[in-house]
Structure formats: C-alpha cells, structure tokens
Amino acid sequence: MKARVTVTLKNGVLDxxxxxxxxxxxxxxxxxxxxxxxxxxxDIELEGADKEKARADLEAMCEKLLANTVIxxxxxxxx
Amino acid sequence: xxxxxxxxxxxNRDRDMLHALxxxxxxxxxxxxxxxxELPDVDLVVLPGxxxxxxxxxCGAIAGRSPVMSEVAKMAERGRLxxxxxxxxxxxxxxxxxxxxxxxxxxxxxVCREVKLQTVNTQTPFSGAFENGQVWxxxxxxxxxxxxxxxxxLAQLEDGGxxxxxxxxxxxxxxxxxxxxxxxxxxxxxxGMMPHPENLVEPIQGGTDGRRFFxxxxxxxxxx
Numbered sequence: 001m002k003a004r005v006t007v008t009l010k011n012g013v014l015d016x017x018x019x020x021x022x023x024x025x026x027x028x029x030x031x032x033x034x035x036x037x038x039x040x041x042x043d044i045e046l047e048g049a050d051k052e053k054a055r056a057d058l059e060a061m062c063e064k065l066l067a068n069t070v071i072x073x074x075x076x077x078x079x
Numbered sequence: 080x081x082x083x084x085x086x087x088x089x090x091n092r093d094r095d096m097l098h099a100l101x102x103x104x105x106x107x108x109x110x111x112x113x114x115x116x117e118l119p120d121v122d123l124v125v126l127p128g129x130x131x132x133x134x135x136x137x138c139g140a141i142a143g144r145s146p147v148m149s150e151v152a153k154m155a156e157r158g159r160l161x162x163x164x165x166x167x168x169x170x171x172x173x174x175x176x177x178x179x180x181x182x183x184x185x186x187x188x189x190v191c192r193e194v195k196l197q198t199v200n201t202q203t204p205f206s207g208a209f210e211n212g213q214v215w216x217x218x219x220x221x222x223x224x225x226x227x228x229x230x231x232x233l234a235q236l237e238d239g240g241x242x243x244x245x246x247x248x249x250x251x252x253x254x255x256x257x258x259x260x261x262x263x264x265x266x267x268x269x270x271g272m273m274p275h276p277e278n279l280v281e282p283i284q285g286g287t288d289g290r291r292f293f294x295x296x297x298x299x300x301x302x303x
Contacts, residue, residue, distance in 0.1 A: 013227060016183050016254070065144060068137055068173065071180045071227060 001046045003058055004077045007067045008039035042066055051078055080300050082108040082123040085151065087142045092128030092165065092275065099277035100125070103293035113145040122300050123160040124151055126167030128220070128275060138181060138223045139169030148174055160204055160296065161269040165221055168261075168271030177264055177271045178236070179228030184221070185254025191220040196260055196274060197247035200240045203263050204299030205270045208291045214247045215288040217274040224273040226255040226262075236262055244272055 009015050015037050022036040044061075046054050055076060062074040082100050086093045093110070100108045109119045113131075118124060131142035142148070148170070155161045155176055163171040171177040184190060196217045198209035209215070228236065233256065236242055244261035251258045253273070261272030276289030 012229070014182065014185070014225075014254075016185050016187050016225070020187055065136070065140065068140065068180055070172070070178070070229075071182070 001049060001051070001054055002079050003044045003046055003054065004079075005042040005044060005058060005062060005066055006039060006075045006077075007042070007062070007072050008075075009037055010071055010073055013071045039072075054078060080104045080106060080123060080297055081119070081121040082106070082125060083111050083119050083121045084108050084125045084127055085111045085113060085147055086127070087113040087129070087131035087145065087166075087170075089131040089133055089142075090127050090129035090166070092277065095275070096125055096127040096164065096277045099280045099289070099293060102280055103290055104297055111147060113142065113147050116146050116150065118147070118150045118154060121154075121159070123162060123296060124154050126151070126161075126163040126170050127277075128165030128167060131166055131170065134223070137169075137173065139166055139171075139173040142166070143170045143173035152176060155264070155266075155269050158266065158268050160299075162205065162296075163269075163271040164275055164277065165219075165224070165273055168273055169223065171269065171271040176269050177262060178232045179226055179262070181223050181273070182225040182227050183223050184225050184252070189220075189222040190224070190252040191218075192252065193218050194250040194252055194260075194274060195247040196244045198243065199245055200243045200263075202240070203243050203267050203270065204296060204303075205261075205263070205292065206243050206295050207298050208295040215291065216279060216286055217276055217289060218278045219252050219274045221253070221273055224253040224255065226253075226259040226273075228256065233257065239265065241265070241267075243270060244274070 067074040245258040276292035279289035
C-alpha cells in the first residue's frame with residue numbers, strides 16, 4: 001500500500017522560505033502570486049492491506065515524528 | 080558539580096561545552112552517546128550545539144527521538160538541570176521538554192557572530208550570577224534560531240517569567256519573537272538557548288562573559 005503524507009505550516013506561522021520563493025517568482029515575472037507556503041511530502045510504502053490500521057499507523061507516525069504539531073499540520077492520503 | 084554532555088551524530092560543539100564545563104566547574108564532565116539508555120547520576124545534563132543527523136527532517140527532530148532522550152526527560156522530571164544550547168535547544172523543543180519551535184532565521188541566512196544578551200530573569204539556576212537586566216556578550220552560530228510560539232504559549236512564558244535571556248540592543252540575529260534567546264520550562268530546571276556561552280569563557284576566545292552563565296549553575300547547586 002502506498003501512502004502520501006503532506007506536512008504544511010500552520011496558518012499564522014511565519015514561513016521565511018515561502019516568502020523568499022514568492023519574491024523569486026515575482027522576480028521571474030510571474031505576476032499575481034498572492035502567497036507561497038513551503039511544505040514537505042513523504043511517500044511511504046506500507047506492508048499489509050488493512051487501510052484502517054495503515055491510517056492509524058500513519059497518524060501515529062505524523063504525531064511522533066513526521067510533523068512538529070506545534071507549527072505544522074499534516075494530511076494523509078492512502079491509495 | 081557533576082555534569083554530562085550528550086553526543087549525537089553531528090554534534091560539533093560538544094567539545095567546546097566539555098571544555099567550558101571543566102574550566103569553570105573544575106570537574107570533568109562525562110560524555111554520553113545518544114544510543115545509551117542510562118545516564119550517569121549527575122546534577123546537569125547538556126545537549127550541545129551542532130547539526131545532529133544533518134538537520135534532516137527538522138533541526139533536532141531525529142535526535143529528539145533517540146534512546147537517550149527518554150532518560151533526559153526522566154532527569155528533567157526528577158528536577159535535575161537540563162541545558163540545551165543551539166541544536167540542544169532545538170532538540171528540547173522537538174521533544175516537548177520546552178514549548179514552541181525554532182524556525183529558519185527570518186533573513187534565511189546562517190548567522191555566526193557576536194550578539195548582546197540581556198538577562199531578564201535572575202531567579203533561575205541558569206542566571207543567578209547575573210545582575211538583573213545585565214547585558215553581556217555572547218556568540219551565536221545558527222540557521223534556525225527564530226523562536227516561535229503561539230500567542231497563548233507566549234503569554235504563559237512572558238507572564239511566568241520564563242524568558243531568561245533576550246537579544247539586547249537591536250542585536251536579534253534571527254527574527255525571534257519578543258527577542259527571545261533563552262527560555263525555561265515551567266519548573267525552571269530545563270533551559271534552552273540559541274547563543275553559545277561556552278564559547279566565551281576565557282580570554283583566548285575574546286572574552287569571559289559566558290563564565291557567569293556557568294557560575295550561575297555552580298551557585299544554584301551550592302545553595303540547593
């Protein structure tokens with residue numbers, strides 16, 4: 001089973017890297033970019049076919065390691 | 080004062096810390112490897128600066144889950160002193176021993192220079208040898224020292240006098256909220272700070288302002 005975990009900064013948390021990317025996009029001539037937030041994507045291969053167990057495991061992984069929930073949110077997709 | 084310095088793969092200020100501790104306290108600290116599951120019976124455990132695990136995932140994230148950290152948490156619970164400097168501060172926030180998080184510096188640059196710190200609470204084991212409001216010189220060297228906490232956490236820190244050191248006189252090098260350079264936990268026995276007092280303890284380093292920090296620890300343990 002394949003899973004994709006997306007980790008993004010919470011609203012209200014300053015993202016200096018996103019701001020720099022936004023500035024660079026503007027410098028390249030891309031107009032109309034209202035904001036950029038940088039995040040992370042994890043593609044994870046899981047053994048077994050039990051989707052509920054997989055989701056519970058992935059949530060635990062996010063809470064314990066993949067995301068710092070003080071500043072980040074996470075989203076889990078299973079395929 | 081008995082102390083121990085934890086070494087992670089990628090720690091690089093561990094020797095500076097060992098040297099400063101021995102110089103100021105006169106006692107040789109123990110070193111503890113991150114995979115150790117026991118800590119010696121010490122008064123102070125230090126998580127030193129560096130780039131543990133290459134800063135992969137988030138600064139301090141992987142070191143924060145290493146075996147030794149559950150022992151460090153137990154020491155903290157028992158009221159022993161725990162100090163995290165720079166990467167050590169990042170590790171303490173990652174494990175939840177201290178609130179908030181250290182974000183990328185506001186100007187995105189690695190900063191390696193001297194700043195001025197102001198000691199704003201002298202009622203902690205880490206700051207008792209300073210005068211209240213005393214401004215002192217201290218080096219910083221980091222890429223992710225921009226302290227962030229949500230409004231409620233920040234209010235708890237400020238109202239509880241848990242901000243111990245602030246960047247003074249416009250020297251905030253990283254955009255840290257409220258100029259925060261160092262904080263303690265609610266019990267006051269765990270301190271994290273981005274600057275490196277261990278790098279300014281003898282004249283060959285250009286000054287001795289950092290000695291007071293270590294003298295505070297000795298003073299606190301003597302009066303305890």
